[in-house]
Amino acid sequence: MLRVVDLAVERGERLILHGVSLSVQSGERLAIHGPSGCGKTTLLHAIAGLLPVHRGAIHVDDVDVTHVPAHRRGVGLVFQDNQLFPHFNVADNVSYALRVRGVSKRERNRVADEWLSRVGLDDFAHRETSDLSGGEAKRVALARTLAGTPRVVLLDEPLTGLDPLLHEQLLADLRNLFDHLGTTVVHVTHDRAEGSALCHRSIDLQSPPDSIP
């Protein structure tokens, strides 16, 4: 379960987020809508622990993680541009979270195969990340995040930029996967239809008063 209370984030002199509060139940999927530039990505990065929080608090499973560093929060983030590690192949990307925990190579490969299969990428383990299409890369990024078994998964515009056919396909796959796993998801998107198709509930994020939309 994720709870954000009166969150404010500043960058330099500028207030990017201001008084944001939200709460997601365990297993619930929440879509956050908002025009571009309203701070959706900033919000996700703040929740993931990648940005310092100016005011407010973030709780995960009733623990205050506001000042816990990113790598100990248990919050997964699928970056808008995936951020696959270019010097690793697909399997090594997917199992990175296990590698960090010191899991053996063999076990990691098994887990990677398992997750790749779940996102529909059987036989992709030994591919190089540079050879992936947009949709494939997104699936790898998702598998990488999920393989770390985070308590909350944050999705940053996961379907933006994919062609319509792929878009539909991936959307359906995501829904099935999350239903199956019971994943808690915060899904940021500018596309209302996408949000309502994937999530149980949605909220709007307003631009802070002094920011330029």
Place this chain on the structure above:
Amino acid sequence: MTSARTHPSTDPVFHPVVGPGAAFIPVAWLVAFLVVPVVLLVTGDTDFDDVTRILTRRSTWNVVWFATWQAVLSVVATFVVAGPVTWLISRHRFRGRRALRAVTTVGFLLPSVVVATAFLAVLPRSLHYSVFAVVIAHAYFNIAVVVRVVGARAESLDAQLSLAAQTLGATPPTAWRTITVPMLRNSIASAGTVVFLYCFSSYAVIRVLGGPRRSTIESDIALRAFGIGDVGGASVLALLQMLCIGVVAGAIHLLARSNGKPTRAPSAMLPTIPDNRRRTAIAIAAVTVAFVIAPLSALFWQSVHVGDTVSARAWQSIFNTSLIESVWTSTRTALVAGLVGTVLCILATLAITRLRTGGNVVNSLTLAPLAMSPVTIGLGLLVTFDSGWFDWRSRWWFVALAHTLVSFPLAVRVLVPAWRTTPVGLHRAAAVLGAGGGRRFIDIDLRRMRPAIVASLGLVVAVSLGEFGAASMLSREGAETIPVAIARLLSRTGDEVRAQAFALASILVVVCVMALAIVEMALQRGEHASRR
């Protein structure tokens, strides 16, 4: 860039205006003045006895061993010195970043003789002629290599990758170890290789700072040819050095896995320095600047001292004696080498970028001077062009000729990337508007390339001003270049002679800085232009 799609040579419009013709001149030049002399040197003055004589000597291998370990040590020292400032510059945005980066480049652009002399001025006497002096001087002018090569790569690394790793549970040190370092590995390896090869065949630094007991193969070639007068033995050593450089460069080329596919566009903006790191950042910047400035200030300071008293005697004597002639000789040599060298390098660049099959051959040929080393090149020219019409030993342009060869690798490396960006589209547009091949070459290529051309001109001039190995072989009495004159002064004893050397080195610093100001100006212009 549109040129990324089709190879230029397959495009009818983008057809090589001066293609094979362009290739002919620089290739002929390199073959006639580089390949042939070195081959003649190695085959002509050497017989099998020389080979066995040199290769069975214990001290030959001692020299190889010393050249190797001091180079390894120099690489380590370079990374130690340059690491922090590279991190500061490549990962942060702050005021004075540009200036700091320019400061780190100073060492590389200064003549090695000057750097060595400056360390003679700044180090206490007890450290003169020690491995420490050699290694620290090597580190001094290689800072730039690390800052530029590793820094450029680090800068283009997406900071988010390391953040992505952290969301997956990696601590910042783990993220650094598993993500950042592996991604920098290739650039670290290539910077390390460059520094290693540079130090492995170091000459001026070894000669000025090493003392009689320390010798690289390069300085041993010079010692053997001039001190002992054993040209046969010297050419065996030259061959040995070529082999060593070839093996090292080849091995590293093979070992460096090609995992370094360039990441996409660099992250939009580097972060500013967080408050908790501000102190570290200031300390790093201050120490780096001090390290770069100290030897140069010591040089100026010592040049106005004779013994312990302040005196302008050294400067006066430079302007009153034939020493000032060396400034004139150097200027003349550098300008001629700069002009001829730049034209040749432009032609070579055209050949490299436009020829489909020959391009690679021309490319490797322009890199050949790196393996052959200036001393070998000088020696080769000296023993080849020594009779009849081709007796050029007393010609004033002989040194300039050698310098055009020595500067090929660097100048071509500046020109080629710039040239590759020439858009095919512009050529097509111009062609449709009725511009012929020659017209397009002038209107599109030359015009677009002007900053790169100016930069390479400045580089060749700077290389020529500071070049020591070949000049020390070819310079004649009464027509020495500044570096050779400095080395001569340093080989003598006495406070005043030493002050003269320091003063002459100071003059060379000023001349080089002037040449490099042109390069920097041109490069900045180029950067602006390509950003638009």
Place this chain on the structure above:
Amino acid sequence: MRYARVTPLGRRLVWGIVGLAIGLGVSACSTVERGRPEKITLRLLAHDSFTPTEGIFDSFTDRTGIGVDIVRGGDAGTLVTKAVLASGNPEADVLWGLDNTLLSRALAADVFLPYLSVHREDLEPTARDLSPNGAVTPVDSGDVCINYDKEWFAERNVSPPLTLQALTSSTYRNLLVVPNAVSSSPGLAFLLASIAEFGDAWPDWWQALRDNNVLVVESWSDAYYGHFTAASDGTRPLVVSYATSPPAEVLFAEPRPERAPTAVAALTCFRQYEFAGILRGTKHEEAARSLIDYLVSKVFQEDLPLTQFVWPINTTAEVPQEFLDYSLRPENPLTIDPAIIALRRVEWLDTYSDIVLR
């Protein structure tokens, strides 16, 4: 995308450089073309320690109309190598300062035009006979010996070494500085002295010397003025130098001391002869011959002792009394036949550097 433009300043600099270079080229060519016939000026290439009295060539110029430019080109070894590499297209007309340790190398390369000087009969026969066909002409002689700081040894009540053998004794540990035989001609002379003294056992002696912590430096001046206790703030009271260094210490000092502060170990001396020769390829052979004659003439020879601290080779030249007062002329200096030196020099130097420099 806009075309890159060079700043006006950048452009002006480029054109400036182009213009300057063209100008230089033109002027360099024209000086060659326009050289009008004028009086001959000979270039006399000499090592750095060639320092005759200022104006010594004036009388020569007045008499013959030939000017003399002295060009100094490093130490003797470098001079010879460069002369060999420049064979046939020399940097100067006459070379001064080739010595018997290097003689064979230059003669083998045939870089000199033979000339028998008009003063040949007056020259010391031993030296003269080293170049029987007159390829080079002897000009002076000196001895390379161990010099020691008298005060240093007196203060410590230690007796200075008398022979080469003594130098390897632990008494003299850390005390000796020598110039490198590869790069310095007195250094080479000292190496030859050891070979003359010990024969085939010389490498062992050098090993012992190294074990005794001998300091090897690049040049004679570095050794003498950089490390010798009597002439610098160095720490070595023993140095390889010339037998004529003690008189130099006296005659150069202000005020002049009663006795020389340094002395020579006479049994360690190696005789060096210096030669001058006409470089093959000179355009002024006749003039060069007159200059050779002048260099061995009584006038010039008598100038040598007090300016360069060497002995004249012309037996009719008078040596100044003050020079005689302080100088030692070893009676039986060590020596090696130049022909043997020619044969084995490279090998000796290789062995030497294996032992001493690595």
